Amino acid sequence: MAASHGTTTRAHRAAAVAVLVGLLCACTGDDPAQPSPASSGTPSTGPTTREPAPEPTASDAPAPARLVVLPEVGVQVAEVATGLDAPWGLAPLPDGTLLVSLRDERALVVVDPATGEVSPVGGPGADELRDGTVTGGEAGLLGVAVGPADSDAPGEVFVHRTAGTGNEVLRGTLSGGQLSGLTPVVQGIPAASTHDGGRLAFGPDGLLYVATGDAQQRGASQDPASLAGKILRVTVDGAPAPDNPDPASPVWSLGHRNVQGLAWDATGRMLASEFGQDTFDELNVVEPGGNYGWPDVEGTGGAGAGFVDPVTTWSTDEASPSGLAATREGVYLAGLRGEALWRVPFASPDGGASPDAFGAPRRVLADVGRLRTVVVDPATPPGDDGSSVLYVLTNNTDGRGEPRDGDDRLLRVTITPAG
Structure with a gap:
């Protein structure tokens, strides 16, 4: 079926129809669990002679990055591509196209945002994904990331998938629409039919971050020896980053239920979105350790016991946050059960890790169904006025939504100051 996506998309593609979407409402809320039987996988577990540069003085030191505080924004939406089957991960490629993973088809496709054309990825790596990925429930081919220019693997493709022995992260080279054979990066992440995490993202430090779920093993989230219920920070070869809280461990943070969104703002503050069980979904500022x-x-309510409290929460029927993106003026969460794109505005131009650094959550996009992923368009520089462009994947064909004609869609969302 993957080979037919280009034809299907071209048949459904319309001219980019812009719809001005008003700021709808301010809500707080959170998303309930979606229980299903767990089937856990098995854990594995040259010198220089150049004169040193002088220390910057107060007059020539670079100014700290600042955020833009906008109370409201306007939103324009354009349809880029249609006919995507349970899309999950989304990552910009160096040539300006977009790499999308299809969870249940166990396939990668490339979308040209200029034309909407969808092209299947072939090659030995694509064969390995098709033949070795296990699907069912929330398992399958999940997150994708592309090594940035300042990483040790520029342009390399990284994928998170469920295999027969658990979740794992693999790496390959994409050239001319063909994916090379895949090399393991991280293996032995516990897997289940739900709570598989799956998001991959490169941080400003050029290192790879991996979001994992508890895989229905609650106690594993508090076990530092388990890779479940964690955010991992590794090199492109899968080794623990040398300045991790425990230099011998890939664990960057722990005590997570099911993280599926990772992002960094202009100040370097790390953010993560997380599914709750019955009461609260969360937006967290992530601190090492x-x-x-x-x-x-x-x-x-956990700060007194040594836990880190979220900066924003939702009731579980309002959010179910998966993907996450940060612009200069706010954080955007892709809501599944809440069927909305949520904006959490910045309340301080200098960042911060307290709830006071964030404004009240607001829906800025609705009426398109479930939303899985949101990323910032790197080809559109952010405006001084706080404007930015996002790409958003709908997810109505994931088995829990109500598909509409043309689903699922890749949308281009333009954020501008209101008024």
Whole structure:
């Protein structure tokens, strides 16, 4: 079926129809669990002679990055591509096209945002994904990331998938629409039919971050020896980053239930979105070595016990946040059960890790169904006025939505100051 996507998309593609979407409402809320039987996988577990540069003085030191505080924004939406089957991961490629993973088809496709054309990825790596990926429930081919220019693997493709022995991260080279054979980066991440995490992202430090779920093993989130319920930070070869909280471990933070969104703002602050169980979904500022409380705490109230409290929460029927993106003026969460794109505005131009650094959550996009992923368009520089462009994947064909004609869609969302 993957080979037919280009034809299907061209048949459905319309001229980019822009729809001005007003800022709808301010809500707080959170998303309930979606229980299903777990089937856990098996864990594996040259010198220089150049004169040194002088220290910057107060007059020539670079100014710290600042954020833009906008109380409201306007939103324009254009349809880029249609006919995507349960899309999950989304990553810009160096040539300006977009790499998309299809969870249940166990396939990668490339979308040209200028034409909407969808092209299947072939090659030995594509064969390995098709033949070795296990699907069912939330398992399958999940996150994708592309090594940035300042990483040790520029342009390399990284994928997160469920295999017969658990979740794993693999690496390959994409050239001319063909993916090379894949090399393991991280293996032995516990897997289940739900709570598989799956998001991959490169941080400003050029290192790879991996979001994992608890795979229905609650106690594993608090076990530093388990890779479940964690955010991992590794080199492009899978080794623990040398300045991790424990230099011998890939664990960057723990106590997570099911993280599926990772992002960094202009100040370098790391953010993560997380599914709750019955009461609260969360937006967290991630601190190295931080413990986010699951399963002992859901939502706020854990600070007294040494846990890190979220900066924003939702009721579980309002959000179910998956993908996450940060612009200069706010954080955007792709809501599945809440069927909306949520904006959490910045309240301080200097960042911060307290709830006071964030404004009230607001829906800025609705009426398109479930949303899985949101990323910032790197080809469109952010405006001084706070404007930016996002790409958003709908997810109505994931088995829990109500597909409409042409689903699923890749949308281009333009954010501008209101008024």
